[in-house]
Amino acid sequence: MITTEFAPGSPCWLDLGTPDVRAAAAFYGTVLGWDYESMGESEDFEGGMFRKDGKIVAGLGKLTEEGARPAWMLYFSVTDADATTEAVQQKGGTVRVAPMDLDDWGRMAQYSDPLGGQFAVWQPGTTKGVDLVDQPGSLSWTELYTSDATAAKEFYGGLFGWQFSDMPLPGGGGTYTLITPAGLPEERMHGGLMELGKENLSLANGRPYWHPVFAVENCDATVAKVTENGGSVQMGPEDAEGVGRLAVCLDPANADFVVLTPAES
Secondary structure, eight states: OOTOOOOSSSSSEEEEEEEHHHHHHHHHHHHHOOOEEEEEESSSSSEEEEEEEEEEEEEEEEOOTTTOOOEEEEEEEOHHHHHHHHHHTTOOEEEEEEEEETTTTTEEEEOOOOSSSSEEEEEEESOOSSBBBTTTEEEEEEEEEEHHHHHHHHHHHHHHHOEEEEEEOOOGGEEEEEEOTOOOOGOOOOOOEOOOOOOOGGGGTTTTTEEEEOOSOOHHHHHHHHHHHEEEEEEEEEEETEEEEEEEEEEETEEEEEEEEEOOO
């Protein structure tokens, strides 16, 4: 489970880059019950925060990078963004955004892993991360689709000290790798990674990609809202034994995310 303790290497923040901020705010407001709080609009910037019941659950910003696809960016907590940046480069990754301070909130950087999967880190200042996780309408899991699970485990394991455990998928569907922050028990696992052929990674032109999983009270009802409001469904809704009922969705700009109604414990 994801918590707001934000141990090093655990997911702590996420934001959406999209070509139409207002359309995205309306879509997620309807689908996930989020309220959008604008932080301003100008030629150089447009964006703000999503809140659920008054608590910050994600960020939203206008996509400005040429050629970039609309997507969610996941941030992992680190104690030293500059040292992490050096480690990324040493391990064959690429620095997309060099470490930079965001007022006194914290210090961030964005990268690509050696196969092209994009992710980011957050060194907390006054802000440790989002306010709400593991509740309906908030981040409950993170997931990486990659063309090389072994390489991904080597890179991210070396970078964050993540612990991995493999489990077979039903019906001979391959292997799913569970991710737990360094030194924490399995109940604190925060995500998974799965190997797919490049032909199944068409959203990112064959490159790996991370996406968020949002907890919802009713997966089928949420999926209906997705399709009614211009989004689409890549997979599901379907039941995953011991996990819950889930669906892989795309918003109207084709940013991918998963909705999950957890299985009753």
